[in-house]
Amino acid sequence: MPPIVIVGSGLAGYTLLKEIRKRDSATPVMLVTADDGTFYSKPNLSNALAAGRTAATLAGASADRLAADLNATILTRTRVTAIDPAAKRLHSDGGELEYDKLILALGADPIPHGLVGAGAPEVLAVNDLADYAVFRRAIGGRQRVAVLGGGLIGCEFANDLAHAGFEVDVVHLGDWPLERLSPAEAGQRLADSLAALGVTWHFGRTTQRIEPAADGYRLALDNGQTIATDVVLSAIGLRPRTQLARAAGIPVGRGIQTNSLLETGVANVYAMGDCAEVNGLNLPYVQPLMVQARALAATLTGVPTEVAYPAMPVMVKTPAHPVAVLPPRIGAAGSWQVECGDSGVCALHLDIRGRLQGFALTGSETGRRTTLVKALAA
Template structure:
């Protein structure tokens, strides 16, 4: 019997394996991963300094432990090069592997920063444990970090670095952090809270070139101003990995296109996690991939199950101003209003009928958070 093959050992690939094994201990499963296959919670990469964790402490299980506990083969340091949909097999840099069903849990690539100059190659990004280990090695004995991008990941790293005593500067094209998902007064509060913690902001700017300056890097910004830091981290966003699927004739848009069964345009091939576009939604967060893992596990175990997305607020890990954000759907008509409640600032986005379509909660109030989440419409009912 050919195995179910999962490409990817991130939270999506391993999440599916765990859910599948709750339902079916025996069907052969092979996980193939280009990295070392350690299981870790990727969100912990942007608050590991504050939690005092070294990179090697972030892995919960090795590939061998997963393999033993999940009765699955895990092929590490193995890169998939091609999918042969006609022969139902994949080609890797270590040989071919046949499959009964194939799951693409390929993740996403950091968007290229576009900075020119001789030191551009020294700019780091953090999208997996290996990247994070390199980042922490680069930080050793250093004082200052410039971050490109003031979105979710950029703000979290800025907070974590500032709290750990580094001088953090953020170069951000927008006029305020997270401006696409936060109403202006809350974005303002976030920028002020991070500034009070020592973060220097360069709003409305992007870095255009990087030169070596002693052991550090001098960035030239698009207004000609310069900024020198020991380490530069790019956090300008991620783009789903599509090339493998596209080369095999699997339809892709912003992500690998799947239906509610997580089935791609090719029968027997599924996609999930950061690489997938589910009915137009590309949601590169943990909660959606957990929903996907449960649904796809049931399908693969013999009970066809469409994925459902409830409202899934995202927690922004900025302890200087803890935020929970459930953005309204794009182009959703409505208005923001703000009030203080349970010692928290709450922004509600309501439509003309007065129904809650989005919210932002500033502060820690788990009860209020679950109350607001309950009032929100499902993303995919």
């Protein structure tokens, strides 16, 4: 009998494999990955400097160790090039592979930065452990780092770099950080706290050009301002990997589209993690991924289980000023009610009847998240 095949060795793929083995120790499972299959936790990449961790110390178990521990076949350095759903077969640069059930846990790619100039190829992005190793080498012995993007990952890297003593410039198109997740008061409090740590903000701006200079690089912003820096890190967002699915005729939108069982529009093919769009939602965070893995493992081992998300606040790893956010549902009618204290901001998103729909907490107010999550659940 052909195996269950998982494509992708990120947190999604390995978590699913582990959840399957909790329920079923014998069904053949194969995991296929284009890299060396070393396990690591991607969320740790954006605060590894403060933790004193290098790429080597972030690396966990090897593919060989995991294959033995989990009674699975793990094919490393094997890139899947096409899916043939009718034949239930994968084409890869290592040959053809049959599957019984196929799970796409492909992750996401950094959005292209779009910069021009001779320095454009030197702009870095950190999307995996290998990228982080390159980034650590690039900042060694340097002092100045420019971060493109003030979203969640950009803020976490800015905090980590500034804490480590780097001069950090953040260029952000929005008027405050995390503007897609929180109201202005909460975002501004985070911005002020990072500024106190040494971060220089450039709000409402985009970077247009990067050129090498004798002492590093010069970034040209859309208002004519220039920034001198040694290293440029792009953190403007991620785009789900959908190319493989699209080429196979699997429906895609923002991500690979699935229902609550994580089934795609093609029989015996599932998707989960950063590449998946589950009932119209692409949630590239750890907690949704864990919920998906548990549900899908149950489904694949004979107990069809729909994904049912609890209230899932996102914790932003910015020790200079912690942030916990749980945005309201897309399209939810209501408004932010904001209270600002000396040590934090509490913003509640309420509907017209005063019912809680989401929250954004900063600083000391993050301690209220458990109570608010319970209120939302009720």
